[in-house]
Amino acid sequence: MTKPDTVVEFDRALIERARRGDSRAFERLYREHVGRVHGLCLRMTRNPDLAADCVQDAFIKAWKALPRFEERASFSTWLHRIAVNTVLEKRRGPSKAEVIVEDPTEYEEPVLTFDTPVEEEELEAAIASLPQGARDALLLCGLYGYEHSEAAGMLGIAVGTCKAQLHRARGLLRERLERGVR
Amino acid sequence: MTTRQVKRLDELAQSVPPARDLWPAISAAIEAEKAANATVQGARRPAWRPAAALAAAVALVTVGVYIGRAMTPAGGPEIAANAQSGGDVVRTAFERDADYRKQRDVLMAEVQKRLQSMPTAERDKVSASLNTLRRSITEIEAALGRDPANALLQELLVSSCQEEMRALTAVREAGGQET
Numbered sequence: 001m002t003k004p005d006t007v008v009e010f011d012r013a014l015i016e017r018a019r020r021g022d023s024r025a026f027e028r029l030y031r032e033h034v035g036r037v038h039g040l041c042l043r044m045t046r047n048p049d050l051a052a053d054c055v056q057d058a059f060i061k062a063w064k065a066l067p068r069f070e071e072r073a074s075f076s077t078w079l080h081r082i083a084v085n086t087v088l089e090k091r092r093g094p095s096k097a098e099v100i101v102e103d104p105t106e107y108e109e110p111v112l113t114f115d116t117p118v119e120e121e122e123l124e125a126a127i128a129s130l131p132q133g134a135r136d137a138l139l140l141c142g143l144y145g146y147e148h149s150e151a152a153g154m155l156g157i158a159v160g161t162c163k164a165q166l167h168r169a170r171g172l173l174r175e176r177l178e179r180g181v182r
Numbered sequence: 183m184t185t186r187q188v189k190r191l192d193e194l195a196q197s198v199p200p201a202r203d204l205w206p207a208i209s210a211a212i213e214a215e216k217a218a219n220a221t222v223q224g225a226r227r228p229a230w231r232p233a234a235a236l237a238a239a240v241a242l243v244t245v246g247v248y249i250g251r252a253m254t255p256a257g258g259p260e261i262a263a264n265a266q267s268g269g270d271v272v273r274t275a276f277e278r279d280a281d282y283r284k285q286r287d288v289l290m291a292e293v294q295k296r297l298q299s300m301p302t303a304e305r306d307k308v309s310a311s312l313n314t315l316r317r318s319i320t321e322i323e324a325a326l327g328r329d330p331a332n333a334l335l336q337e338l339l340v341s342s343c344q345e346e347m348r349a350l351t352a353v354r355e356a357g358g359q360e361t
Binding site: 118 | 192197208
């Protein structure tokens with residue numbers, strides 16, 4: 001998740017210019033970050049049109065909120081937080097409450113490895129088939145590398161719930177990959 | 183067709199570029215907001231009193247609600263056909279109500295009179311902001327012509343037209359305070 005200092009400095013310079021109203025600087029930030037933001041939105045929504053709407057909304061919100069961006073924070077994380085919020089807002093209706101029984105035992109590390117190599121396409125399909133809450137936790141912690149506390153904050157859930165959702169996601173994912181479910 | 187194989191979840195690409203460039207719509211939204219802010223700030227500078235602010239706010243809400251209700255999405259295929267016809271002007275994805283246009287024309291005429299009575303520097307600034315706002319609306323309309331089903335652009339067009347009416351009302355009211 002850490003970026004080279006020069007990249008961070010470059011981002012900071014662009015952010016400063018964008019804050020002063022320079023939309024070209026903001027466009028540079030958009031070009032640099034849009035892929036990751038879109039990747040996250042697409043996987044969370046499973047709908048290309050909705051994902052594109054979320055990305056547009058997220059960047060417009062980011063532009064408006066730039067004066068409130070704290071320089072100590074990571075711009076990428078801040079942007080992802082806005083994007084996740086936007087996706088959550090756009091999901092139609094309240095999400096069905098998924099009952100998670102929290103297990104007091106330690107959960108395994110977020111990094112998920114497979115015994116045998118898996119086709120990317122098959123893996124994406126298996127992720128897309130996961131229940132919403134489990135999928136969100138898996139994407140943020142397992143793919144985008146966020147800590148449980150960060151992911152829980154973005155999703156508006158307790159850290160324990162996030163861990164439980166990730167645990168559940170891993171189990172379901174392995175099960176579905178073994179069965180070859182698409 | 184087979185795709186790349188991975189042994190870890192985090193070997194999947196984090197970055198997935200969108201199928202189309204989303205920047206034009208984002209840029210249009212940003213420019214519209216910048217122009218609206220600049221116009222309202224410019225128009226408010228001279229002797230702005232609470233009564234006038236209240237009058238403007240009431241007019242603004244009325245007009246805003248009116249536009250929001252009066253502007254309805256037009257048929258997609260027709261717009262797409264227009265966009266592909268290669269005409270000089272890409273048609274908007276919205277059809278404006280005749281009453282809205284009439285109301286805007288009346289307001290615009292009043293604003294032009296007010297502008298004449300403003301100091302040159304102030305007038306130039308307000309005119310430039312209004313022109314930028316109008317250009318933003320034209321850009322959004324053009325973008326909608328290319329992508330008629332884009333809900334964000336549709337919302338953006340309505341809100342930008344509302345912003346324009348708000349700005350025009352603010353200029354008119356501000357002028358009223360000076361005379």
